[in-house]
Amino acid sequence: MAKTKQYCVAENWGKGFIEHIESSRITFKGYPGNVWQVPAHNKGANLWINKVLGVPKTKDQAQVIVTAIIDTAQDAWDANNVDGESSAEKILRLGSKPADITLEE
Amino acid sequence: MSDYKVIHGTKVQNLSSDPPAPSTGQVWYNTTTNIAKYLVFNPGTWASGGNLNTARIQLAGTGTQTAALAIGGSVSPLAQNELYNGSAWTELNDLNTGRSSLGASGTSTAALAFGGFNASDPQTRDDTETWNGTNWTEVNNLNTERNLISGCGTNTAALGFGGVPNRNETELWNGTNWTEVNNLNTGRQQLAGAGATNTASLAFGGNTGPGEVTELWNGTNWTEVNNLNTSRRELGGSGTSTSAVGFGGANARVQTETWNGTNWTSVGDMAAGRQDLGDAGANTSAALAFGGYPPNPSNATEEFNSGPAVSTLGAE
Numbered sequence: 001m002a003k004t005k006q007y008c009v010a011e012n013w014g015k016g017f018i019e020h021i022e023s024s025r026i027t028f029k030g031y032p033g034n035v036w037q038v039p040a041h042n043k044g045a046n047l048w049i050n051k052v053l054g055v056p057k058t059k060d061q062a063q064v065i066v067t068a069i070i071d072t073a074q075d076a077w078d079a080n081n082v083d084g085e086s087s088a089e090k091i092l093r094l095g096s097k098p099a100d101i102t103l104e105e
Numbered sequence: 106m107s108d109y110k111v112i113h114g115t116k117v118q119n120l121s122s123d124p125p126a127p128s129t130g131q132v133w134y135n136t137t138t139n140i141a142k143y144l145v146f147n148p149g150t151w152a153s154g155g156n157l158n159t160a161r162i163q164l165a166g167t168g169t170q171t172a173a174l175a176i177g178g179s180v181s182p183l184a185q186n187e188l189y190n191g192s193a194w195t196e197l198n199d200l201n202t203g204r205s206s207l208g209a210s211g212t213s214t215a216a217l218a219f220g221g222f223n224a225s226d227p228q229t230r231d232d233t234e235t236w237n238g239t240n241w242t243e244v245n246n247l248n249t250e251r252n253l254i255s256g257c258g259t260n261t262a263a264l265g266f267g268g269v270p271n272r273n274e275t276e277l278w279n280g281t282n283w284t285e286v287n288n289l290n291t292g293r294q295q296l297a298g299a300g301a302t303n304t305a306s307l308a309f310g311g312n313t314g315p316g317e318v319t320e321l322w323n324g325t326n327w328t329e330v331n332n333l334n335t336s337r338r339e340l341g342g343s344g345t346s347t348s349a350v351g352f353g354g355a356n357a358r359v360q361t362e363t364w365n366g367t368n369w370t371s372v373g374d375m376a377a378g379r380q381d382l383g384d385a386g387a388n389t390s391a392a393l394a395f396g397g398y399p400p401n402p403s404n405a406t407e408e409f410n411s412g413p414a415v416s417t418l419g420a421e
Contacts, residue, residue, distance in 0.1 A: 030377030073400030
């Protein structure tokens, strides 16, 4: 089955990184590690990757980047404890424990 | 292939400049730029905005898309205060009492910050501070201390509602004191709010029950109205009781909905899902999302816009 998504790594510099005209025509999904998912075989998506100097990644390469960031964040969350604090209080203080992310083909 | 004249009965207009007030669906050819354009109605899309100077979660926001404050948050000393001008954030004077998970109301030059939590104490806050565009000044406290509270209104007429633990208490600020008024029907925390005044406000989402409950405040009572389409807590919200935007939320939600005074409508997703984020905006035409997580505190800003928009024919 032909892939429907493509991935790249690009640092979000802020204003102008994604324009309204682009998001009206392309579905963007941002992931940890500056990983971006956009449609495959799409001229607008390819132009956007060129604009942001995105470094193309396979899905597996992108998954490795995302998983490494999540693993580090999960370890930090597990290690961040306060004596006497309940699990509910910890979630209120830190937010929920970062969940695993599985990228789509 | 049919052509425009066959379908519409008229030719595409040739204009030396874009029309000052085109109508939705109008098509024209700009003879100066040699570009064909048309006016469409954009139901809602997000674009990147300038990044926060300090990435953080559980911050408060208030103001408009082009004049917003990002207040407090999870990063020590929890007192950072930044101003957005539509393209970039600038650091301003800090809160007197650092905290996260606080509520806010008002504008970028006349704001109110209230409640919150300081993890280093750890202590839930009832502190209230007012912002005059330059400095924060401590004023009278909330009657009920709480964090993960929501709020709306101005810095002289604000409403604070909900908060930990699943509070339904509502308090009204008159510029000097907080007064307890009628409760939310559904007590909750991690909810969002919208409203230009303390007499017409909207509370939506949160962690209680299905997380989609919406209530409307008429200055005296809360009334349940139509639910969000997507249940969620830790979301952002902005606008008024008749023109609001809800976005993001727990589990890194990207979904965005607009409220027209009666119903929520799903519109374009955020580019990056996040929760515990900051929010600002005057109505459904323009909103701002900033900060939040996961997995790490974010400095990203996204700008939401809806309404008439000029597009270019032939563009991919």
